[in-house]
Amino acid sequence: MEESVIQIRNLSKSFGSKKVLTGLSLDIKKGSIFGLLGPNGAGKTTTLRMLSCLLAPTSGEIQILGYQVGPQNEQIRKRIGAVTESPGVYGKLSIWDNLEFFASCYGMSNLKADRRIEDLLKYFELWEKKDQLAGRLSKGQKQKVAIIRALLPDPDILLLDEATANLDPVSIRKLKDLVLQSAKQGKTIIYCSHTLSEIDELCTEFAIIKGELLTHTTPAQFRHQWSTYNVILHVADEHEKAARLLSSLPLVQSFERRGEQFHLKVEDPANANPSLLRHLIESKIPVVFLEQSSNSLEDAYLSMLQGGAHA
Ligand SMILES: Nc1ncnc2c1ncn2[C@@H]1O[C@H](COP(=O)(O)OP(=O)(O)OP(=O)(O)O)[C@@H](O)[C@H]1O
Ligand SMILES: [Mg+2]
Numbered sequence: 001m002e003e004s005v006i007q008i009r010n011l012s013k014s015f016g017s018k019k020v021l022t023g024l025s026l027d028i029k030k031g032s033i034f035g036l037l038g039p040n041g042a043g044k045t046t047t048l049r050m051l052s053c054l055l056a057p058t059s060g061e062i063q064i065l066g067y068q069v070g071p072q073n074e075q076i077r078k079r080i081g082a083v084t085e086s087p088g089v090y091g092k093l094s095i096w097d098n099l100e101f102f103a104s105c106y107g108m109s110n111l112k113a114d115r116r117i118e119d120l121l122k123y124f125e126l127w128e129k130k131d132q133l134a135g136r137l138s139k140g141q142k143q144k145v146a147i148i149r150a151l152l153p154d155p156d157i158l159l160l161d162e163a164t165a166n167l168d169p170v171s172i173r174k175l176k177d178l179v180l181q182s183a184k185q186g187k188t189i190i191y192c193s194h195t196l197s198e199i200d201e202l203c204t205e206f207a208i209i210k211g212e213l214l215t216h217t218t219p220a221q222f223r224h225q226w227s228t229y230n231v232i233l234h235v236a237d238e239h240e241k242a243a244r245l246l247s248s249l250p251l252v253q254s255f256e257r258r259g260e261q262f263h264l265k266v267e268d269p270a271n272a273n274p275s276l277l278r279h280l281i282e283s284k285i286p287v288v289f290l291e292q293s294s295n296s297l298e299d300a301y302l303s304m305l306q307g308g309a310h311a
Pocket of ligand 2: 085
């Protein structure tokens with residue numbers, strides 16, 4: 001049994017009379033990159049703020065690395081780094097001074113902090129700008145400073161709330177590589193994002209919430225459960241005829257035309273495809289290719305949240 005480093009039990013949060021999160025329970029394993037998904041207003045940031053000890057739960061319990069959120073916040077704060085939605089940097093301080101200040105808050109020695117700040121600034125290509133006032137930085141540059149701030153103490157738990165927002169593709173790649181590498185070293189990352197390809201690429205498991213837990217799954221399981229197609233057929237011509245044929249074949253459970261292609265759902269592509277191909281060729285439909293293909297996590301997510309046919 002893998003060790004769980006974050007245990008969330010029956011967590012609820014209300015603001016006044018407004019309930020924003022009810023009865024959330026999750027176990028997050030050491031060394032995992034755990035995705036947190038859900039529509040706008042679902043309670044993701046609220047959950048991360050409670051995990052960062054910035055916001056007290058209305059009820060329920062959170063244990064992080066064996067410490068209890070609430071009475072043991074101080075111990076927890078030393079071990080987590082969080083990138084929140086609004087990068088907290090002091091505009092009137094230079095990048096370097098901002099980071100030195102945050103390092104001192106983490107209790108890092110000057111020597112250790114300076115070396116770490118230099119490495120991270122170089123990694124995120126901000127070294128040349130280290131003496132610039134943080135207030136004059138671009139959105140993406142500010143975001144990088146916020147990311148570096150969270151990484152400074154080399155935290156065991158990293159909470160990333162839409163951390164790739166405003167970053168350019170090269171910087172996104174760098175952040176993703178860093179996340180993957182951190183997980184390999186046994187760090188645990190909670191990765192909150194609306195970009196499903198990022199969740200798919202990075203996360204071993206993920207949860208979808210919407211005021212409560214909707215599902216806790218893995219990308220492969222989720223895709224299988226909510227897949228809308230598993231075969232792609234590309235025909236050069238005769239699309240109407242192909243559509244008529246596909247609707248008459250019992251082995252095709254459903255299909256949808258997308259431009260020159262059809263996305264088909266069949267029970268077992270390995271068995272169904274040879275027979276499907278024979279039918280198409282016998283009907284003189286000009287097949288360009290027929291291939292097994294899983295749909296994207298995005299397709300599966302839309303299929304679930306827009307009320308798919310099965311649960
Ligand atoms: N301080 C607050 N006071 C009152 N309501 C709040 C407060 N903070 C958050 N909320 C409400 O809680 C709900 C959840 O907000 P939260 O920021 O957690 O959503 P989210 O899942 O992060 O959404 P997004 O994808 O847009 O970032 C929203 O309806 C929001 O208006
Ligand atoms: Mg949010």
